[in-house]
Amino acid sequence: MPIFDQGYQAYGGERRALGRRWIPVWREEAAPYLHKRAFLLLLVLALLPWLVFGAGLSFAKTQFGDSSAMQEFVKQLPPVDESWVAKLLTNGWDNFLLVIVSVWVGSGLVARDRKERTLEVFLGRALGPMQYLWAKGAALGAYLLLFTFVPVVVLVVFHVGLTGDTAFLWQHARVLWGTLLYTLLGPGTLVVTVLALSSLSRSPRIVGLALIGIMFFGLPASAILWAITRSPMAWTFSVLAELRALGYHCLGVAPEMEIPVLHSALYFLALLGASLGILYLRFSRREVLR
């Protein structure tokens, strides 16, 4: 009998399948942010342009449906099409918040586990590196979806529901699949890049600063370079500009920065490849645990 008042209890119950072990890690990573007021405010701010537009449509249709003046006003609103969604999806405000959330949620994903040495506790259990990274990436990815795919879906539902224009779904199907493609290629790559950066340091603060540096200071550098050279290649230094151009290309709209579609695709594939390469080297050789 131990010196304490309760003896050891054996466990004979069921066990969760190996493929589902990532779920608690994902939940633990993502859930705490939902209890932070500042973070919730950030989400609301990001969704605000979409909410205002959706609620505005609803309000106009239900309250002033018979008013000729209001109908005239509604007619003047920009049409819900690929061009408009591309502008809304990649506007500066949304991209700014996308970076803020990436830094807030993403900088500590792996770095915090390295700092607290909980990474070896997780990987010492029946949780492979792939599952671990998937759980961490999914935590950030879930929030980034709220800035990209989710608002577009909500907007389309609002639009079709209020106007009764079901033909919109196949006439402008690209609004949905283009946004999905953009989400996977753009913010999806961003998640992998953040994971790779986070695996390089034990300090979430350093990772955060590096991310902010890459995201925000690349834009003015590219703008200056573009002003001098007038070459679309100048935007290569700015992830935000490339993200914006990718959004336009995915929705079939010519981007303002005249970045060619091949350039955009190669840019994000190269970024994805480099990030995956870093993660592979760090985890397969277990360097991330040192």
Next chain:
Amino acid sequence: MAVLSVRDVKVSYGANEALKGVSFEAVSGAVGLLGPNGAGKSTLIKALLNLVPLSSGAFTVLGQESARLGSGLRDQVGYVPESQGIRAGLSGVAWVALLGEVSGLPRRAAVERAHETLQYVGLGEARYREGQTYSTGMQQRLKLAAALVHDPALVLLDEPTAGMDPTGRDEMLELCRDLVKQGKTLLFSTHILKDVEAVCSRVVILHKGKVAACAGLEEVTRGEAQHFLVQWEGKRDEFVAACQQAGWKAGDGQNNLLKVVLPQGAGPRELFGLASGLQGSIHRFVREETSLEEVFLEALAKETV
């Protein structure tokens, strides 16, 4: 059947070879993994858990052959890391329950087990406090609870008493002894000899990445040679010289007694036979058990030579 069998395991960090072909077996009970700092104890435990890549070698864990522990097999293993290993911002019970879930327990069962194991290790009162605010001793016990939450058969403890006060250390050792009674196999890595003596029935001494000694604790401490403390009433020098002439080691022991080391095959009969041929007599005669410390130092000395 050996719960853990380690065969010719080699691990390198760049040009530095941390483990140079380590082999041993552990049957149920506690096995002490003893060695000075840098001997390769933590590396061996991490290699077992696939936390460092192996250069060569293999393990057999619970009868299953493995170059390293696969995911499924790791459900049967608990791990207490040496330093940190506790998530900031989480209460003790939340952290243990999370690790229970990662080890496959359904949510409700994981929370129940977390409460049970925290009670077991003596943290019942503190379980709702944030784990990182615990004292060093409490943190070690929290890590033990996390290692036990999924009811593993084999528990790997990396310096579990490091930084603990004497009371906390005794409590931790008591818990380890109780786990052995529960049928668990412990691989107890430490550089504190008394901890091994208190818990383990078998010891593996690692030095410079090699196994310097490996045997049951009794076997190791008894050794092949027999140690005696002798009170000699007569000329000490004459007695010591006679012993040395017979090929035995003799010298000053504790409490003004003479220490005589007889080789295998020789015993008290030979000792008294030698004494009868001298002027003097043996007044006191005590058989001395070799301490683990002596074995440890002897093993290290052999390796150094």
